Amino acid sequence: MVLEQEIPRFASWIGLAFLQYLAAAGVAAVVAALLTWLAQAIGNGPLAGGDRVYRGVLAGLADILATSPRRVWALARLAIQESLRRNVLVVLAMFALILLFAGWFLDPASVDPRRLYVGFILAATNLLVCLVTLVLAVFSLPADIKSRAIQTVTTKPVRTAEIVLGRIVGFATVGTCLLAIMGLAGWAFVVRSVSHGHVLDAADVFDVTDGDGAVSGAEGRTSLDRGHRHRVVLDGRGGGVAETAHGHRHRITVTGTAASGERTYAVGSPLGLLEARRPLRGRLRFLDREGRPAIKGISVGAEWSYRQYIEGGTAAAAIWTFEGVTPERFPEGLPLEMIVRVFRTYKGNIEDGIHGTIQVRNPTSSLRSESLPIVAREHTIDSLLIPRRINTVMADGSLREVDLFTDLVSDGRIEVWLQCLEPAQYYGVAQADFYLRSGDGSFAVNYAKSCLGIWYSMLICTALGVMFSTFLSGPVALVAALATLLVGQFRDFIARLFTSQVTGDSSIVPGGGPIESLYRIVTQTSITLELDPTPAVQVMKVLDTVLLAPMRLAASIFPSLASLGTSDFVAGGFDIPGDLLAAHGAETFGYVLACFIAGVFCLKAREVAS
Amino acid sequence: MAQATSRSDSRRDASDVVVETRNLSKVYRDFWGRSKKTALKPLDLDVRRGEIFGLLGPNGAGKTTTLKLLLGLIFPTSGEALVFGRAATDVSKNERIGYLPEESYLYKFLDAEETLDFYGRLFGLDPDERRRRAAALIEMVGLTRDRKRQLREYSKGMTRRIGVAQALINDPELVILDEPTSGLDPIGTREMKDLIIDLKARGKTVIMCSHLLADVEDVCDRIAVLHQGELKELGRVEDLLRVTGVTQIQATGLSPAAAAEVKAVLERHGAADIDIGNPRTTLEDLFLEVVRDTEARPGRRARRTESAAPRAE
Numbered sequence: 001m002v003l004e005q006e007i008p009r010f011a012s013w014i015g016l017a018f019l020q021y022l023a024a025a026g027v028a029a030v031v032a033a034l035l036t037w038l039a040q041a042i043g044n045g046p047l048a049g050g051d052r053v054y055r056g057v058l059a060g061l062a063d064i065l066a067t068s069p070r071r072v073w074a075l076a077r078l079a080i081q082e083s084l085r086r087n088v089l090v091v092l093a094m095f096a097l098i099l100l101f102a103g104w105f106l107d108p109a110s111v112d113p114r115r116l117y118v119g120f121i122l123a124a125t126n127l128l129v130c131l132v133t134l135v136l137a138v139f140s141l142p143a144d145i146k147s148r149a150i151q152t153v154t155t156k157p158v159r160t161a162e163i164v165l166g167r168i169v170g171f172a173t174v175g176t177c178l179l180a181i182m183g184l185a186g187w188a189f190v191v192r193s194v195s196h197g198h199v200l201d202a203a204d205v206f207d208v209t210d211g212d213g214a215v216s217g218a219e220g221r222t223s224l225d226r227g228h229r230h231r232v233v234l235d236g237r238g239g240g241v242a243e244t245a246h247g248h249r250h251r252i253t254v255t256g257t258a259a260s261g262e263r264t265y266a267v268g269s270p271l272g273l274l275e276a277r278r279p280l281r282g283r284l285r286f287l288d289r290e291g292r293p294a295i296k297g298i299s300v301g302a303e304w305s306y307r308q309y310i311e312g313g314t315a316a317a318a319i320w321t322f323e324g325v326t327p328e329r330f331p332e333g334l335p336l337e338m339i340v341r342v343f344r345t346y347k348g349n350i351e352d353g354i355h356g357t358i359q360v361r362n363p364t365s366s367l368r369s370e371s372l373p374i375v376a377r378e379h380t381i382d383s384l385l386i387p388r389r390i391n392t393v394m395a396d397g398s399l400r401e402v403d404l405f406t407d408l409v410s411d412g413r414i415e416v417w418l419q420c421l422e423p424a425q426y427y428g429v430a431q432a433d434f435y436l437r438s439g440d441g442s443f444a445v446n447y448a449k450s451c452l453g454i455w456y457s458m459l460i461c462t463a464l465g466v467m468f469s470t471f472l473s474g475p476v477a478l479v480a481a482l483a484t485l486l487v488g489q490f491r492d493f494i495a496r497l498f499t500s501q502v503t504g505d506s507s508i509v510p511g512g513g514p515i516e517s518l519y520r521i522v523t524q525t526s527i528t529l530e531l532d533p534t535p536a537v538q539v540m541k542v543l544d545t546v547l548l549a550p551m552r553l554a555a556s557i558f559p560s561l562a563s564l565g566t567s568d569f570v571a572g573g574f575d576i577p578g579d580l581l582a583a584h585g586a587e588t589f590g591y592v593l594a595c596f597i598a599g600v601f602c603l604k605a606r607e608v609a610s
Numbered sequence: 611m612a613q614a615t616s617r618s619d620s621r622r623d624a625s626d627v628v629v630e631t632r633n634l635s636k637v638y639r640d641f642w643g644r645s646k647k648t649a650l651k652p653l654d655l656d657v658r659r660g661e662i663f664g665l666l667g668p669n670g671a672g673k674t675t676t677l678k679l680l681l682g683l684i685f686p687t688s689g690e691a692l693v694f695g696r697a698a699t700d701v702s703k704n705e706r707i708g709y710l711p712e713e714s715y716l717y718k719f720l721d722a723e724e725t726l727d728f729y730g731r732l733f734g735l736d737p738d739e740r741r742r743r744a745a746a747l748i749e750m751v752g753l754t755r756d757r758k759r760q761l762r763e764y765s766k767g768m769t770r771r772i773g774v775a776q777a778l779i780n781d782p783e784l785v786i787l788d789e790p791t792s793g794l795d796p797i798g799t800r801e802m803k804d805l806i807i808d809l810k811a812r813g814k815t816v817i818m819c820s821h822l823l824a825d826v827e828d829v830c831d832r833i834a835v836l837h838q839g840e841l842k843e844l845g846r847v848e849d850l851l852r853v854t855g856v857t858q859i860q861a862t863g864l865s866p867a868a869a870a871e872v873k874a875v876l877e878r879h880g881a882a883d884i885d886i887g888n889p890r891t892t893l894e895d896l897f898l899e900v901v902r903d904t905e906a907r908p909g910r911r912a913r914r915t916e917s918a919a920p921r922a923e
Contacts, residue, residue, distance in 0.1 A: 043639075059699075074731035078717065085719035085760075148715035152776065155681045155709040156732040159701050607684040 079170020109227025137465025279435030291315030313423030513544025633689030714773030
């Protein structure tokens, strides 16, 4: 899976994140207060306007502090009743329909069925839950104001904060229930969909003999099901495994002997398909073709610089340094798993992978193991168990067997070297591509963790919807919320675009800002072509910078639901780190709190009965 | 001693004032802050504990605006409104208020029991108390058989009745009724008026606004007549309806021959139940006179003295 940024430890992340949050919230609050004062000052004069703003702020804060949980729950119950009476449960029928159609259209013969099914189900769940709660949230309060039902509520001892929070809690509860049901149904769908079997016929099994002519085992192949079959290796007693294909394997057992005297076999359920690997990741560095340290590998011209490449048949190497490597953690040796991409400068035999080697080295003494051969196959995770007892290459070129942890691990650190053997071919790797598999979590728990990520998104949608509905009509609030989420979705791009604009480095984002882009579209000028620095172009660039500045500010504070998504982990078969979930939880709480406070002040400033 | 008595009276008066407005006005503005409509010109009012106070006026007179200002639903342009001595925007005052809006703006997807349960929860009533009060109020407004039906299925009269029930769920000290008899049939109207009088008998203060003159005349102790956002008349109903400068003689058992005689002659002829006093006009006549007068001579109308009122305005 792609992991563009390292996942920081929550404890070290939260401090700085909290300060950034306070700064952003402070700036937003000051800007809002100044705008309100300006509006009040026009009608009432600067002093009276200031007095109104001051009183409004005090009243709003008092409102928030005096919030009663009982009334919040009463209003939340109302929101739940409203949702139920408006047939929100129809969305479950829609989800059931989606599952039915998915059964037709998703290809069970896919090379990576887990990614296909998990990705699809979690995406559908995410979309439906977020959309439903957003629609409920944006239309509820404006409908109450329009029907004036809000008047019978606000004439009770109900505070504005309770109205806002009650709606957030109510619709979030509805969303939570929908998510729980969809999550369970989706999980059952995924498990049932990827589950399959094969038939191993005795006619497809052939004995394997050793040097003395004695039968040492058997080999064969399973039946073709779901677009794949497995190579089978059996021991002398008939039991064995169906080797990995399409990301999984099967256990094979002998069930008996048929009347013809041939053995009958049972192929077990898929293994390794629904898993949650816990990786121990290392730090990546490179050596260039002369074996000198390099900051990066080679760029092969791809636009995406996530993976760096090393040249085959040279001294170029990609080196990972792992820490915390102990015999207690890896008693059997180091279970190395890797994804190695290939960039071919000539086609060669496309059926074969590209050959390379793996070595492990002591980072302090530079003692290195013998080279372990690998064959890089695209789009699969290859695994290699580096054993406890391993041969090392001595200075004179001889081999000596050593203990992995005693001789090759230094202070819990060990290096893994990857080199490509074939000249003019390239290996492409990223830091997250090599890891030591330190254990496995439960797939069901991992799936639930991903649903927790969807829950975070749903909470943000709900809070955002309620916040906009405090001062906008339903349809406008919906558009505003969607626009906010859209800007948030592109916040990284906007940040890079702004940097590109300010620094003048067009390689970060080629094509310039909105006006320059429009100009290029109209004049059909390629984005890679530098424009002549005429005065008109200079003015255009300045205007772009001015336009991008507020977008950059908005992008930095708007939520990105994509960044909260963790379905890639589940689809890729990786355990979702607790630190990531905790950070997402804190981020979600921050957004919900900000939306709640903003909603309270917006609704409080509004005459709900005018 | 005299001073002490005066201060005591003043305190009692102050504690008796449930609602007080001072220069209360409301101007609706457009998005750009330009004045769109003056809904209420500066208004001074006191409503005292235990009385039924009526706001009377044609459509657009400012009655509902006044009520909304008292309830804190809208904010005054100038002046202030105090309810139980607290600013109208203070939410805590609502603990002691029951409000029936003009068209019973309730949640149509709830049934009667759920409606009262919801509003009971907003007052923090415990579950037993909520159930008890809801059952009693549903019975009182005659919706026992329909208590499980969603309000969307209710007729206008039924909606009005459940609206009354929700206004009383907290056993309020002050009941504010906006057009309470609107949409009710004659029997329902009679029941509503009986209920208002009953509320007064139970020590509640009632403020109601209406343009149905007979309703106001039947139940109100004092009224304020508003027109075009301005207070035109304020006082006790009895006083306002009395025609001054004219003596009315009423008698029973008087022969036609004696009709021309004045009081002394009537006595000489032995007539019984002689009544000499001020004749009354009807509220309808008064109302129409105010409207006609205002339209003929725009501006503030000279007010009558509130001679029989407990406290002068």
